[in-house]
Amino acid sequence: MVLFSTMTAKRKYIEEHTADILFQAEASTLGELFEQCGMAVEESQIELKNVSQEVEKEITGENKNVEYLLFDFLDDLLFHKDADQLIFSKFKIKVDEVDDLFVMNCKAFGEKIDRGKHEQLVDVKAITMHMFEVKKEKGIWKAQVLIDI
Numbered sequence: 001m002v003l004f005s006t007m008t009a010k011r012k013y014i015e016e017h018t019a020d021i022l023f024q025a026e027a028s029t030l031g032e033l034f035e036q037c038g039m040a041v042e043e044s045q046i047e048l049k050n051v052s053q054e055v056e057k058e059i060t061g062e063n064k065n066v067e068y069l070l071f072d073f074l075d076d077l078l079f080h081k082d083a084d085q086l087i088f089s090k091f092k093i094k095v096d097e098v099d100d101l102f103v104m105n106c107k108a109f110g111e112k113i114d115r116g117k118h119e120q121l122v123d124v125k126a127i128t129m130h131m132f133e134v135k136k137e138k139g140i141w142k143a144q145v146l147i148d149i
């Protein structure tokens with residue numbers, strides 16, 4: 001089990017199988033939780049220490065269900081990897097609850113994948129709803145995500 005942590009947010013990988021990676025993240029805010037989940041997805045694919053932050057991409061979304069919003073965000077990261085060959089090593093994310101909606105605004109920083117510079121660890125094929133969970137317990141936001149590799 002690998003644990004990554006900052007002062008208020010952290011993420012850890014629970015299980016690695018031949019076809020899946022399960023991770024959990026927690027943070028004091030939804031924005032930080034989304035950042036941790038985004039980092040977990042990206043660093044499962046590429047060694048992020050070699051990824052510069054020369055490209056800035058804005059990613060937005062809204063949904064009545066916070067789980068679906070996180071799912072869509074993580075799925076967007078895979079889209080940018082596959083369609084644009086972009087991998088991100090930093091996120092600035094704000095998630096607000098407006099009326100009945102959760103609204104996300106993200107600035108993602110990274111660069112185009114360069115096979116000579118970036119060591120590919122695995123190729124994430126999909127985010128799955130199996131075991132997917134977002135909840136708030138005792139003032140802390142928690143997520144569990146299973147990714148298909």
